[in-house]
Amino acid sequence: MHETTLRQRVAGVLTLAGLLAQIIGFTGGLNTANSVSYLLWAAVILLWRDIPKRSRMQAMVLIVLGIVMLLVARWGYGAHIHWPSVLQGNAFVAAMLVGVSFITLVGKEQGRQKAPxxxxxxxxxxxxxxxxxxxxxxxxxxxxxxxxxxxxxxxxxxxxxxxxxxxxxxxxxxxxxxxxxxxxxxxxxxxxxxxxxxxxxxxxxxxxxxxxxxxxxxxxxxxxxxxxxxxAPKSLMMPVGMALLVMLFHFVITPRLSIVSIITFLIPVVALLSNLPYGGKWTFQRLKQHTLVRLPGMRGEVSLFLAAGLFTLGLSTLVDAVTSNDWxxxxxxxxxxxxxxxxxxxxxxxxxxxxxxxxxxxxxxxxxxxxxxxxxxxxxxxxxxxxxxxxxxxxxxxxxxxxxxxxxxxxxxxxxxxxxxxxxxxxxxxxxxxxxxx
Structure with missing residues (x-):
């Protein structure tokens, strides 16, 4: 396992928790939207110093502009803003990216180092x-x-x-x-x-x-x-199989869920199930490495999507406030x-x-x-x-x-x-x- 700091490992666990919260929300029994956003944002904050400089600057600009526009809309135009939910923007997309990352665990080869x-x-x-x-x-x-x-x-x-x-x-x-x-x-x-x-x-x-x-x-x-x-032809079995599974869930098993939602939970489940035949210990070790190493490595893309979501909310709220929802x-x-x-x-x-x-x-x-x-x-x-x-x-x-x-x-x-x-x-x-x- 690559060497990671305690801060990075905690961020990886928080990212996994955000994914799990999103999946729990799909059951309809509990609204976890805020929990998902808080967990993913907390992971980004812990990993902030590790984000490449250019990506970090872009994310910072988006975050600052988003917050400023929300404040202007609230105090300048009297817009109603539900502050506990302002971090939700694009959190579900970030959770999907986390879920898709588990595809690298399909198959026994550690990290899929050998591509057929x-x-x-x-x-x-x-x-x-x-x-x-x-x-x-x-x-x-x-x-x-x-x-x-x-x-x-x-x-x-x-x-x-x-x-x-x-x-x-x-x-x-x-x-x-x-x-x-x-x-x-x-x-x-x-x-x-x-x-x-x-x-x-x-x-x-x-x-x-x-x-x-x-x-x-x-x-x-x-x-x-x-x-x-x-x-090699056999290499196409996995992507084609995953696509067919997604369509099966979308049209037959869970038609109320969007394709994004299905992908978010289906890929991690398939990835873990594909490892179980090699033993529980093997499966746990692969999940552990993915959580503590791979998930912190997604800091750049996760931070960008979350920041863009906040920016979008700020801009749309300000535009609606300025135009009285009429522009x-x-x-x-x-x-x-x-x-x-x-x-x-x-x-x-x-x-x-x-x-x-x-x-x-x-x-x-x-x-x-x-x-x-x-x-x-x-x-x-x-x-x-x-x-x-x-x-x-x-x-x-x-x-x-x-x-x-x-x-x-x-x-x-x-x-x-x-x-x-x-x-x-x-x-x-x-x-x-x-x-x-x-």
């Missing part, structure tokens, strides 16, 4: 690298980049084409995967969205991302000696409004803001009708998928920078043509889809 598959070179290798990261990443999220990247790095330091394939393979999964935090945020902000319609648009868009990546990197780089990664950014969220919103969120990502901030701000300034929520959800997911690929301070680029030493701004420069191509496709979909995205 074979390696090959050329454009075929790039395509298979993208596909492997995309399929596994649709379930495993950020951990897939490290899983595949470390395997490729055994032969030699990762080359730029490999890094770009890792980046684009994972970020494009945000376009459709129900296991991604992007989907959790979209479902929270647009609960009446039609997931089937969003997936019908997002999945083909993601496949175009893979095709463009292969052709783009083949044109710009000599790939003859660039090693790729390919999944929205757009009277109608149609095609041109969707295009403008997508462009603004991607542009903010280029400046270093995580797309969750742009999406959250947009949601706080809108009053979406039921028929507009699917279009809004697609805009949010598309902006997230494109913005995280090109944003120099996005989570994936910060991870690649920290682990493999590539500059986030270098990644941004080489991803600009990709972002431009994907943006054109998104704009075409928004223009041609008409009323279908309602």
């Amino acid at each position: 598959g074979r390696r090959l070179t050329g454009s075929g290798g790039i395509l298979r690298t993208w596909l492997g990261v995309h399929l596994l990443g649709s379930i495993l999220n950020m951990s897939t980049v490290i899983l595949v990247g470390d395997r490729l790095a055994r032969s030699a330091p990762l080359s730029l084409p490999q890094l770009l394939a890792l980046n684009r393979g994972l970020s494009s999964a945000a376009l459709w995967s129900p296991f991604f935090a992007s989907m959790g945020v979209a479902l929270a902000l647009a609960p009446e969205m039609h997931y089937a319609k969003v997936m019908a648009m997002g999945l083909p868009l993601a496949m175009m991302a893979g095709l463009f990546t292969t052709l783009d990197l083949k044109r710009r780089f000599d790939l003859d000696n660039v090693i790729g990664f390919s999944l 929205t950014l757009f009277a109608h969220f149609g095609t041109w409004e969707a295009i403008a919103s997508f462009a603004a969120i991607v542009a903010s990502a280029l400046l270093g803001l995580h797309p969750i901030i742009g999406v959250s701000i947009l949601a706080s300034l809108l009053s979406l009708e039921s028929g507009e929520q699917t279009r809004f959800a697609f805009v949010a997911l598309a902006a997230w998928g494109v913005g995280t690929s090109v944003g120099p301070l996005s989570g994936i680029n910060l991870s690649l920078q920290g682990r493999y030493g590539v500059s986030g701004y270098r990644m941004m420069k080489h991803n600009l043509p990709y972002a431009g191509f994907m943006s054109l496709l998104v704009l075409a979909i928004l223009t041609l889809s008409g009323e279908w995205l309602t």
Whole structure:
């Protein structure tokens, strides 16, 4: 087990307790929303000094602005604010991220250090690298980049084409995967969205991302000696199996629960059950290591989501107070409004803001009708998928920078043509889809 301080271990236990409180709340017998938020915020406070400086500064700015706007709304405009609940924003999404992290415990290999598959070179290798990261990443999220990247790095330091394939393979999964935090945020902000319609648009868009990546990197780089990664067929059993389980619970067993809620409790349960055949002691040791090492390591993403939630609450409360609940950014969220919103969120990502901030701000300034929520959800997911690929301070680029030493701004420069191509496709979909995205 990696060495951790007592402070970090306590934070890990608090994070696990927050997840458990969220799961208890799903039973409907007890409202645990405040408990979840208090536990996760307490963990963030304990881990604050360990958060990377850039992420810490972003989180601090969001927190301060959120609090200031709440105070102005209360004392300047007399808004009613239920202070015990102000920390709830995005706590359920953070809890989902904690739950999804347990997927790394599926299987006996400690930490899943060995990723099955074979390696090959050329454009075929790039395509298979993208596909492997995309399929596994649709379930495993950020951990897939490290899983595949470390395997490729055994032969030699990762080359730029490999890094770009890792980046684009994972970020494009945000376009459709129900296991991604992007989907959790979209479902929270647009609960009446039609997931089937969003997936019908997002999945083909993601496949175009893979095709463009292969052709783009083949044109710009000599790939003859660039090693790729390919999944063995048996490796797909786990992500496909998890997806089928989620659909079974959503449509049959627990239809009242959202996909985010199902993922939050189902993945930890499956992970622990998969370890029980190896013995109770083995299972406990893996759970202990995950709690004391892996969960404190999620401090950056958890803090960002919680801070963004507080900021969103502050902004929406202030806007409502100033306008007496009678102002929205757009009277109608149609095609041109969707295009403008997508462009603004991607542009903010280029400046270093995580797309969750742009999406959250947009949601706080809108009053979406039921028929507009699917279009809004697609805009949010598309902006997230494109913005995280090109944003120099996005989570994936910060991870690649920290682990493999590539500059986030270098990644941004080489991803600009990709972002431009994907943006054109998104704009075409928004223009041609008409009323279908309602």
